[in-house]
Amino acid sequence: xxxxxxxxxxxxxxxxxxxxxxxxxxxxxxxxxxxxxxxxxxxxxxxxxxxxxxxxxxxxxxxxxxxxxxxxxxxxxxxxxxxxxxxxxxxxxxxxxxxxxxxxxxxxxxxxxxxxxxxxxxxxxxxxxxxxxxxxxxxxxxxxxxxxxxxxxxxxxxxxxxxxxxxxxxxxxxxxxxxxxxxxxx
Amino acid sequence: xxxxxxxxxxxxxxxxxxxxxxxxxxxxxxxxxxxxxxxxxxxxxxxxxxxxxxxxxxxxxxxxxxxxxxxxxxxxxxxxxxxxxxxxxxxxxxxxxxxxxxxxxxxxxxxxxxxxxxxxxxxxxxxxxxxxxxxxxxxxxxxxxxxxxxxxxxxxxxxxxxxxxxxxxxxxxxxxxxxxxxxxxxxxxxxxxxxxxxxxxxxxxxxxxxxxxxxxxxxxxxxxxxxxxxxxxxxxxxxxxxxxxxxxxxxxxxxxxxxxxxxxxxxxxxxxxxxxxxxxxxxxxxxxxxxxxxxxxxxxxxxxxxxxxxxxxxxxxxxxxxxxxxxxxxxxxxxxxxxxxxxxxxxxxxxxxxxxxxxxxxxxxxxxxxxxxxxxxxxxxxxxxxxxxxxxxxxxxxxxxxxxxxxxxxxxxxxxxxxxxxxxxxxxxxxxxxxxxxxxxxxxxxxxxxxxxxxxxxxxxxxxxxxxxxxxxxxxxxxxxxxxxxxxxxxxxxxxxxxxxxxxxxxxxxxxxxxxxxxxxxxxxxxxxxxxxxxxxxxxxxxxxxxxxxxxxxxxxxxxxxxxx
Ligand SMILES: Cc1ncc(C[n+]2csc(CCOP(=O)(O)OP(=O)(O)O)c2C)c(N)n1
Ligand SMILES: [Mg+2]
Numbered sequence: 001x002x003x004x005x006x007x008x009x010x011x012x013x014x015x016x017x018x019x020x021x022x023x024x025x026x027x028x029x030x031x032x033x034x035x036x037x038x039x040x041x042x043x044x045x046x047x048x049x050x051x052x053x054x055x056x057x058x059x060x061x062x063x064x065x066x067x068x069x070x071x072x073x074x075x076x077x078x079x080x081x082x083x084x085x086x087x088x089x090x091x092x093x094x095x096x097x098x099x100x101x102x103x104x105x106x107x108x109x110x111x112x113x114x115x116x117x118x119x120x121x122x123x124x125x126x127x128x129x130x131x132x133x134x135x136x137x138x139x140x141x142x143x144x145x146x147x148x149x150x151x152x153x154x155x156x157x158x159x160x161x162x163x164x165x166x167x168x169x170x171x172x173x174x175x176x177x178x179x180x181x182x183x184x185x186x
Numbered sequence: 187x188x189x190x191x192x193x194x195x196x197x198x199x200x201x202x203x204x205x206x207x208x209x210x211x212x213x214x215x216x217x218x219x220x221x222x223x224x225x226x227x228x229x230x231x232x233x234x235x236x237x238x239x240x241x242x243x244x245x246x247x248x249x250x251x252x253x254x255x256x257x258x259x260x261x262x263x264x265x266x267x268x269x270x271x272x273x274x275x276x277x278x279x280x281x282x283x284x285x286x287x288x289x290x291x292x293x294x295x296x297x298x299x300x301x302x303x304x305x306x307x308x309x310x311x312x313x314x315x316x317x318x319x320x321x322x323x324x325x326x327x328x329x330x331x332x333x334x335x336x337x338x339x340x341x342x343x344x345x346x347x348x349x350x351x352x353x354x355x356x357x358x359x360x361x362x363x364x365x366x367x368x369x370x371x372x373x374x375x376x377x378x379x380x381x382x383x384x385x386x387x388x389x390x391x392x393x394x395x396x397x398x399x400x401x402x403x404x405x406x407x408x409x410x411x412x413x414x415x416x417x418x419x420x421x422x423x424x425x426x427x428x429x430x431x432x433x434x435x436x437x438x439x440x441x442x443x444x445x446x447x448x449x450x451x452x453x454x455x456x457x458x459x460x461x462x463x464x465x466x467x468x469x470x471x472x473x474x475x476x477x478x479x480x481x482x483x484x485x486x487x488x489x490x491x492x493x494x495x496x497x498x499x500x501x502x503x504x505x506x507x508x509x510x511x512x513x514x515x516x517x518x519x520x521x522x523x524x525x526x527x528x529x530x531x532x533x534x535x536x537x538x539x540x541x542x543x544x545x546x547x548x549x550x551x552x553x554x555x556x557x558x559x560x561x562x563x564x565x566x567x568x569x570x571x572x573x574x575x576x577x578x579x580x581x582x583x584x585x586x587x588x589x590x591x592x593x594x595x596x597x598x599x600x601x602x603x604x605x606x607x608x609x610x611x612x613x614x615x616x617x618x619x620x621x622x623x624x625x626x627x628x629x630x631x632x633x634x635x636x637x638x639x640x641x642x643x644x645x646x647x648x649x650x651x652x653x654x655x656x657x658x659x660x661x662x663x664x665x666x667x668x669x670x671x672x673x674x675x676x677x678x679x680x681x682x683x684x685x686x687x688x689x690x691x692x693x694x695x696x697x698x699x700x701x702x703x704x705x706x707x708x709x710x711x712x713x714x715x716x717x718x719x720x721x722x723x724x725x726x727x728x729x730x731x732x733x734x735x736x737x738x739x740x741x742x743x744x745x746x747x748x749x750x751x
Binding site for chain 1: 308309312313316317318320337367368369370371372373493494495497498499
């Protein structure tokens with residue numbers, strides 16, 4: 001089976017220690033996490049992880065099931081790049097004197113759609129949002145000029161292209177069923 | 187009724203009672219003292235058994251749960267008390283056993299400071315438990331306990347850990363009992379796709395040589411009758427996993443014996459001959475499948491399971507039927523046609539005869555020479571009318587007692603399957619006597635495994651726990667020795683072992699005991715053991731270099747079993 005990049009979206013209750021539970025699913029199976037990013041989601045009390053991993057489909061299916069097995073995980077799904085909108089962001093701290101001396105640098109930044117968000121006499125900060133390869137390309141070209149002090153890039157964040165909001169529906173369905181089932185509580 | 191202010195520790199007691207707990211296995215210590223203090227006033231309703239090591243508390247809770255279907259409970263202190271339960275938690279996880287482990291923890295203000303007896307219990311247990319939660323405030327006790335029992339016992343059961351901080355034990359709040367039967371992120375029983383049942387029925391109806399694999403899921407789902415209705419209607423022979431041995435009586439016409447590495451020849455051979463394989467509440471463990479590349483390749487495979495994560499995990503299947511097998515078996519039984527597979531069923535006989543002749547007869551009626559483990563197990567089983575609960579330790583004693591015991595009632599085998607935990611047997615058997623006080627509980631152990639839990643003689647002595655202990659003494663770590671003989675050129679690296687005088691040890695604990703060295707003394711000794719009111723230790727000196735046979739060597743093809751080695 002062929003390896004490719006998968007994006008896994010995980011929705012969890014906001015309970016302590018979930019990140020390590022989720023990442024342990026990968027390490028135990030010797031699958032590397034390429035990137036991971038966590039934030040709250042549009043659903044109250046629900047956290048969302050965007051995880052990318054380079055593996056085959058069989059493994060990603062197993063990983064997703066093992067993640068969903070965790071009691072505090074609402075849902076986990078995997079996607080290929082054509083099924084999601086995704087984005088990354090990178091920040092570059094570069095030398096201002098070099099930026100001024102070497103006109104090539106600002107050309108490279110402009111041609112990559114980067115923007116300069118801070119300039120002082122010592123350093124400047126370049127921000128670049130986009131796809132992984134675009135950021136890598138900007139990084140490679142700037143690195144050649146030797147102007148970079150620091151570089152950081154975020155993990156991928158992604159939302160689905162689908163018209164169906166599976167997690168919202170899951171929660172709704174779960175709660176409806178529960179109400180129908182129990183009638184009373186406590 | 188006015189709700190009253192009580193401590194978190196007292197709330198724990200009331201919550202345990204609210205959830206029907208009657209028995210606790212535990213051991214006190216610093217950071218759980220407030221809770222033990224509260225327990226002091228609840229001993230009329232909560233029977234606390236003081237074990238001699240916390241690992242035994244966890245295994246006892248497992249034994250209690252396995253025999254009764256109820257959730258076992260253990261209560262220990264923080265730090266070493268908590269870490270001593272880890273083996274039991276891992277064991278319960280891999281064998282789907284519902285237990286709740288409640289451990290003390292340092293006060294929240296000390297967390298993360300490497301305080302005395304502080305360990306990150308939640309961090310340690312998350313990968314080996316179904317759920318692990320730290321109680322930081324007294325007011326969280328009722329909900330945490332309610333969730334713990336709901337999660338441990340529902341769906342595919344498993345261990346839950348509650349890490350109970352000291353401040354949460356002592357502070358007071360207004361207590362109200364809480365029950366939980368819903369957690370929105372947790373789907374204990376997945377929905378059954380009606381199409382999947384129909385598709386499974388279609389495959390079964392078209393099958394000429396169907397074969398079923400029966401696992402512990404049938405016991406856990408209490409689906410014994412549904413299983414038989416299904417098998418009998420469609421006339422399907424079955425094999426069972428080691429944990430599923432008592433899911434269907436040994437004497438049932440369609441029960442063809444145990445699957446796996448040391449299972450019976452027939453069911454293993456037929457796994458690779460059948461045209462439709464129906465796995466019911468089992469997880470295709472490598473001890474069952476052997477080499478997955480050569481496993482049942484000729485068959486269409488149907489998998490009934492409650493855990494979606496088990497589907498296609500080890501073996502790819504053609505049809506997955508999710509749900510509790512009590513429901514899915516009933517649905518399936520409704521859709522399969524009555525059938526007769528007489529010839530197919532009779533075709534097992536050849537292998538039964540071959541195994542009987544080459545292996546079984548030599549093990550259960552050797553006639554002369556040293557005593558064999560199998561004959562002891564069979565004799566004990568029959569002396570109980572095949573009605574006893576078999577609890578085993580791990581090793582040759584486990585495999586041979588499991589093979590040669592006979593099962594006529596449900597929940598009659600308690601053994602550490604997934605983890606293979608030496609030291610499991612004795613404490614699990616103690617727990618089982620509390621979970622099924624009306625039944626006879628027989629613990630089969632090796633000389634190695636007994637010594638991993640021998641301190642529990644103290645617990646057994648104190649409570650006169652009526653465990654029938656059968657020590658199969660071969661003066662070896664026998665199972666490892668057998669592998670050394672087979673795969674390591676008989677280089678017996680640290681498997682011969684010097685043994686103490688077990689009669690003297692038993693005497694020291696005031697436990698009645700008997701040593702058997704010859705075949706003719708065995709029946710009488712078994713009678714003595716079974717007629718004894720309380721605990722009894724029966725030590726049987728068995729063949730030193732015995733072998734568990736037949737055997738599919740690790741990684742071998744399931745149908746290619748060695749009948750001799
Ligand atoms: C805690 C633990 N340690 C080590 C092992 C590895 N092991 C499996 S069987 C066995 C030998 C058991 O010897 P004994 O209890 O005397 O049983 P026998 O096989 O001789 O019946 C060992 C060491 C294990 N399963 N569990
Ligand atoms: Mg031994």
